[in-house]
Amino acid sequence: MKTLTQIPQNYKKNVEWILGAYTDAGVTLPNGFQKDAIQNAAGARKTNKWKNWSCDISLMENDCGRFLVVEDSGTVGLTGKNIHTDLINEQMNRGDVLPPEERLSRFTSMFNSGGNETGGGLFGVGKSVYSVASKEYIYYFDSLREDGQYVANINDVGRVMRKALEGYEAKKYIIDKTGLSEKMTVGTRIIIKDPQDELVESIENGKIVEFIQESWWLIIGRLDDTSSISINRTPVEIPANIKNATHFFELEKPEYYESNYRVKHFGLYVFKGGGNDWQGISYYRKGMKIGEVDIKDIPEKIKGKFWGYIEVDEEWEYELSQIEDKIHFGVSKGKKLNSAYQKLKNYCNEKMRANLIEWGFIKDKEHEDKKLNDELKEIAGDIQHLFDRLGFEDLGKGPQKSDFDVRWQDIKYPITGSEKVTTGDTIDFKMRIKSSYSTNKKFEYNLYVLNPKTGSVISKISNGEVTVESNNFLTQQFSHTISNENSEYLAENRIILSVKVRGSGREKKKELPYFYDIDRPFNSRDIVSLTLHECRLPVEGSRRINFDEKISKVCYRIENKRNHELNYRLNISIHNASDITCPKIIDIDSLSGTVKPFEDIVTEYLDDIIFTKSVFEQHLTAGILELRARLIATEDDGEFEKGDKITHYHFKLYLNRDEKSGKDDAFDVKSIDAPENFKRSWFTPGIGRTIYVNIGHDAYKRIQDYPDIQYEYLKEQMLKQYVLLYLGEGKYDMFKMADKDFAELGPQEGADQVLERIESVYALSLK
Numbered sequence: 001m002k003t004l005t006q007i008p009q010n011y012k013k014n015v016e017w018i019l020g021a022y023t024d025a026g027v028t029l030p031n032g033f034q035k036d037a038i039q040n041a042a043g044a045r046k047t048n049k050w051k052n053w054s055c056d057i058s059l060m061e062n063d064c065g066r067f068l069v070v071e072d073s074g075t076v077g078l079t080g081k082n083i084h085t086d087l088i089n090e091q092m093n094r095g096d097v098l099p100p101e102e103r104l105s106r107f108t109s110m111f112n113s114g115g116n117e118t119g120g121g122l123f124g125v126g127k128s129v130y131s132v133a134s135k136e137y138i139y140y141f142d143s144l145r146e147d148g149q150y151v152a153n154i155n156d157v158g159r160v161m162r163k164a165l166e167g168y169e170a171k172k173y174i175i176d177k178t179g180l181s182e183k184m185t186v187g188t189r190i191i192i193k194d195p196q197d198e199l200v201e202s203i204e205n206g207k208i209v210e211f212i213q214e215s216w217w218l219i220i221g222r223l224d225d226t227s228s229i230s231i232n233r234t235p236v237e238i239p240a241n242i243k244n245a246t247h248f249f250e251l252e253k254p255e256y257y258e259s260n261y262r263v264k265h266f267g268l269y270v271f272k273g274g275g276n277d278w279q280g281i282s283y284y285r286k287g288m289k290i291g292e293v294d295i296k297d298i299p300e301k302i303k304g305k306f307w308g309y310i311e312v313d314e315e316w317e318y319e320l321s322q323i324e325d326k327i328h329f330g331v332s333k334g335k336k337l338n339s340a341y342q343k344l345k346n347y348c349n350e351k352m353r354a355n356l357i358e359w360g361f362i363k364d365k366e367h368e369d370k371k372l373n374d375e376l377k378e379i380a381g382d383i384q385h386l387f388d389r390l391g392f393e394d395l396g397k398g399p400q401k402s403d404f405d406v407r408w409q410d411i412k413y414p415i416t417g418s419e420k421v422t423t424g425d426t427i428d429f430k431m432r433i434k435s436s437y438s439t440n441k442k443f444e445y446n447l448y449v450l451n452p453k454t455g456s457v458i459s460k461i462s463n464g465e466v467t468v469e470s471n472n473f474l475t476q477q478f479s480h481t482i483s484n485e486n487s488e489y490l491a492e493n494r495i496i497l498s499v500k501v502r503g504s505g506r507e508k509k510k511e512l513p514y515f516y517d518i519d520r521p522f523n524s525r526d527i528v529s530l531t532l533h534e535c536r537l538p539v540e541g542s543r544r545i546n547f548d549e550k551i552s553k554v555c556y557r558i559e560n561k562r563n564h565e566l567n568y569r570l571n572i573s574i575h576n577a578s579d580i581t582c583p584k585i586i587d588i589d590s591l592s593g594t595v596k597p598f599e600d601i602v603t604e605y606l607d608d609i610i611f612t613k614s615v616f617e618q619h620l621t622a623g624i625l626e627l628r629a630r631l632i633a634t635e636d637d638g639e640f641e642k643g644d645k646i647t648h649y650h651f652k653l654y655l656n657r658d659e660k661s662g663k664d665d666a667f668d669v670k671s672i673d674a675p676e677n678f679k680r681s682w683f684t685p686g687i688g689r690t691i692y693v694n695i696g697h698d699a700y701k702r703i704q705d706y707p708d709i710q711y712e713y714l715k716e717q718m719l720k721q722y723v724l725l726y727l728g729e730g731k732y733d734m735f736k737m738a739d740k741d742f743a744e745l746g747p748q749e750g751a752d753q754v755l756e757r758i759e760s761v762y763a764l765s766l767k
Contacts (some may be wrong), residue, residue, distance in 0.1 A: 004159035011131070011158025018132050018327070025329045029132070030202035031211040035328055036129040037190075038216060038229060039288055041072035044103075044188060046146075048636070050223050056230045059195070059203050062179035068133055068195035068203075073185040074227070077145035078104040078164075085109065085162045107141070107188075108153060108160050131155060133192045133199055140191040142174050144183045203231060212236050214278055218265075218311065219287035222643045239277060242307075245269035246581065247359045249351075253528075253646050254313075254639075257347045261316050264644065266348075268308040268355055281308035281348050285317045291330030293348045299361045310348055316340060376669045376693065379715050383722055384666050386765055392726070392734055404441070404468075405434040406499045406508045409475060411598045413514070417638060419563045421514050426481045429512065429598075431497055433466065434473035442467050442502040447478060449486055450494045452513075458493065459486035465502065487516050506730040511561075512598055527639065528566060530631050530649045533557040533602050544654045545625070547613035554609065556629055556649065559600035566595040567635035568646070570603065577652065578623030585619050588627075592634060611655065622656035667725065669718060671695045681717040685728040691721040719765060723758045 022032040034057065041055035053074035060067045080102035088109045091098065098106050107127060130139040142152035152170035153161050154177070165173050171182040174191070183189045202208040209231055213220070216229055217238045228235040247270040254264045269276070280292040293310065312320075319340035325332045331341055356362045409430040414421055421427065435441050447461035461480055468474045480486075480495060487493045495512040513520075536553040537543060545551065560566040572588040589606050609627075630648045633640035640646060667683070668690040675696035683691045693714060694700065703709045726734055732742035735753045745753060 004154070004156060004161060012137070014128055015131050015137060018128055021325075021327045025325070025327060027327065027329055028202075028211075029196060029198045030208045031215075032327060032329075033129055033133055033199060034208055034211050035215050035288065037070045038212070039286075039328065040127065040129075041070070041075065041188075042219070042286070042288070044072055044075035044077075046076050050219070050227045052226045053223075054228045054230065056228075056233055057203070057208070058232045059200060060178075060180065060191075064177065064179035066194060066200075067178055067180075068192040068199060069180070069189060070130070070192070071183070071187065071189040073187040075187040076103070077186055078107055078141075078143035078151055078188055079145055079147070080104045080106075082151065082164050082166060085160065104143070104151060104164060108164065127155075127190075130190050130192050131157070133195050135194045135196055138193040140174060140178055140193070141188065142170060142183050142191075143188040144186050146186050150182060206231075209236055210277075213239055215289045216287065217242070218284055218309070222287070241275075242277065243267075243269055244271075244581075245276070245306075246272040247355070248581075249355045250645070252648055254644065257343060261343050261347075262313040263310060263347060264313055264641070265309070265311040266351055268306065268352055270302050270306040270356075270359065270361070272302075272305065274305050276305060276307050278307040279304060280306075281310065281352065283320070283344060284309060284311045285320060285324075287311075288328065290320070290324060290328055294336070294345050295349060295352060297349075297353070299356065302356075302361055308348070308352070310344065312344065316344075320344065372671055372695070373669075375711070376671060376714060376718070379711070379718055380667065380669045380691070383715065383719050383765070386719075386761070387722065390761070390764065403436050403506070404443070404499075404501065404508070405436070406497065406510055407432045407434075407600055408497070408510055408512060408598050411512065411596070413563060417563060419514050419520050420518070421482045422517050423482055423484065426479050427495070427512070427514060428477070428479050429495075430475050430477050431499075431510075432473055432475045433468050433499055435468040436471060438470055440467055440469050444500045444502055446496075446498045448496055448498075449480075450496050451488050452492055452494050458488055461486075461495065482514070482516060487514075489516050490518050491516060492518075492520075527560075527562045528631065528646050529559045529561070530570075530629060530647050531557045532627075532629070532649055532651050534605075535627075535651070542658075543652060544656075544658055545611050546656055547611060547616065550608045550610045551627075551653075552605075552608045554606040554627075556603045557600060558595050558603070558631065560595040560597060562639060563597045564637040564639060565597060566637070566640075567633065568593060568595065569632045569634050571630045571632065572606065573628050574609070575626045575628055576619050576623070577626040578620055582626065583619075585625070586615065616655065620655065623654075625653040625655050627651040627653060667691055667722065669693070681721050683721045683725050683728065685725060689725060689729075691718055691725070693717055715765065716762060719762055720758050723754070723761060727754060 018032075019029070022029060037057060038055050041053075045053055051074070053072070055070070055072045058069045058071075060069050081104070083102070083105045085108070088098070088105055092109070098109075100106075130141075131137045133139075137157040138155070140152065140154050142150070144150050149166065150170050151164040151166055152174050153164040164170070174180060174182060178191050178193075180191060199208075202211075212229060212231070213236060216236075220229060220236060220238050223229075230236060249266075249268045251263065251266040254262055256262050268281070281295055282289050282292050284290065289309075319338075320331075323331050323335040323338045323341060331338075335341070336345075353362065409432050410428070412428040413419060414425040414427070431445065431447075433443055433445070435443075442465055444463075444465050446463040449458040449461065450456070451458055462478060466474055466476070492513055492515050495514070497510040497512075498507060499509075500507045533555045534553050535551055537551055538545060538549045554572075556570060558566075558568065558570070570591040570593075572590070574585045574588060575582045576585055588609060591603050593601065593603070595601050628648065628650050631646040633642055633644040633646055636642050666689070670690055670692050672692050672694055673696040674694050675698075677694055677697070679694060680697050680699055681691065681693045683689065695704070700710075700713065703713050723734075726732075735742040735750070735757055737745065737749070737753065740749075742750065742753065
């Protein structure tokens with residue numbers, strides 16, 4: 001046997017410290033081992049990608065004895081020069097730091113093998129976990145490196161060979177000592193001699209699989225067919241029932257908490273009858289579970305019956321890593337007052353409380369708000385029935401193919417991926433107008449620069465009139481060169497494109513932001529939107545679907561309001577919305593594609609969706625269905641990571657039943673507490689049209705304690721906004737005079753007609 005040299009450290013004491021740390025944290029050896037072993041393999045990846053990566057933990061027994069083998073593939077292996085331990089020790093005595101690429105030397109001499117940029121092990125137990133796993137504190141390690149070189153060594157109670165063996169000599173050593181043939185895939189293998197009984201038992205009875213599932217389920221869900229975490233070469237899968245809760249919430253897209261603290265994922269699952277395998281709300285770093293978040297004021301009825309998780313961005317993760325304990329199972333003692341943890345705790349508590357109130361587990365003022373919203377919906381139904389009786393044109397239910405479409409195309413900022421500009425820079429772009437009218441139409445366009453804070457126009461770029469032929473499109477190139485005269489300095493500016501159909505008043509706008517000598521600040525405005533662009537139902541104006549009928553021409557519009565290319569997957573499915581858990585009935589399709597910066601696309605038509613009786617009657621014979629579309633990122637970019645859920649669109653259908661009441665879904669209604677806003681109510685038009693009532697306004701506060709007066713006040717505000725919705729969506733028939741169309745009226749005549757219609761409809765509502 002080659003002469004071994006002692007690593008300069010008290011090795012046995014270090015191993016005992018690890019065992020003690022596990023015990024103090026209430027962690028079993030199998031649980032601690034799997035987490036440290038897998039994070040070592042995760043950290044050995046060359047990039048953050050998981051493709052072709054794997055980590056396997058297996059028991060082996062042969063004539064040489066029993067071994068526990070941890071093997072990774074798709075990693076870089078133990079790279080770097082094969083340095084003599086005497087030289088390594090000299091460097092360490094001088095205080096030199098071995099660079100991350102010297103993985104072989106670091107693995108041989110220290111607890112950590114490198115920079116570990118891609119795994120959770122920024123510090124901590126490192127490679128000593130393999131000694132902990134052995135009754136004799138002995139493990140062998142070999143590696144096939146990405147440069148094709150094969151190396152091997154041993155760690156015998158902290159003693160290692162002065163230089164790692166190479167090539168044939170390394171292969172012979174491994175087979176002589178362990179009975180195992182050489183490693184054939186690029187990566188590293190650790191062969192632990194005479195593993196601890198507790199570890200052996202956990203692998204044989206499957207308990208270690210449960211530990212891996214809870215620690216790594218986020219990563220397992222992101223692995224493709226080329227990747228895996230496995231035990232005895234059997235891939236570990238996510239438990240099937242972890243999200244089968246009676247109440248659940250999942251964050252649809254990343255959001256900011258306070259200024260620069262960004263939450264990527266948050267989920268909460270309450271099992272009313274129990275049956276949940278996991279407990280509490282846990283936080284994850286680089287996809288690995290670290291510890292539980294302190295949650296306060298948990299209602300008795302759900303104690304022990306819920307679980308959840310949170311994953312934050314890299315900057316926040318780094319701050320949390322600085323207060324993490326050495327075994328990656330929570331926050332170090334005395335460090336929970338750190339700002340990063342406090343913000344994490346506060347976010348989870350606020351999110352949990354908000355959901356528990358909504359689900360009825362906690363009662364408070366917001367319960368009263370729910371009563372108010374129920375009343376608003378009742379009033380909305382009454383108003384819509386009134387408009388039906390008066391014979392007004394239907395605003396339309398659900399998506400309709402628009403008469404014309406306006407888009408940006410071929411946008412070029414001075415710096416790719418950035419919206420920052422300086423004096424003399426030029427932004428190039430095209431406008432595209434597509435017409436679906438049956439005749440040729442004239443369009444008026446106006447391009448100008450707007451100050452979004454004040455709403456004032458800073459400068460004009462271009463305007464004019466163009467003719468677009470029926471069912472055709474027109475594109476036109478423009479450039480905007482930045483100067484102090486046409487832009488607001490040290491501020492956000494927006495290029496606005498306004499396009500109107502001449503003679504009808506129909507208008508559409510597009511925005512293009514730029515930041516004049518400042519960086520783009522973080523903000524919460526929607527950066528990607530998804531809408532149902534077209535959907536042909538069996539009966540126009542009705543969402544009723546009977547067995548064996550179909551919907552056709554289903555397509556979606558995706559708008560990318562960012563200066564990053566969006567690579568996406570769009571998953572479409574149908575769910576049973578009559579069940580509170582809204583379970584999936586069938587998958588419809590999965591579409592993939594790319595949307596360029598500040599552009600939008602309409603997806604291809606889906607195949608006809610047939611509501612086959614034999615399929616759907618297994619779930620319900622009559623009730624509400626939801627056609628659900630979920631947009632997911634398929635590549636990392638500046639704002640999303642691969643696998644991030646970006647946004648969704650849910651569309652209700654009614655199986656074998658009529659909609660509850662004629663026009664009840666022409667618009668949504670919401671109360672909003674905005675005392676700083678002088679308006680008592682307002683609306684947003686188009687798909688997802690909504691009327692907002694400001695319950696923070698002094699006018700509402702004066703009457704909110706008088707139910708009869710409150711009801712009339714709400715009705716008047718909503719009725720006014722419903723009339724204005726017709727105006728906002730270009731439905732002018734209700735406003736025309738006897739001898740003139742509304743579009744032909746002058747400003748004063750037009751204003752008089754709108755006010756007259758509001759007053760006349762309100763008067764009729766009182767009869």
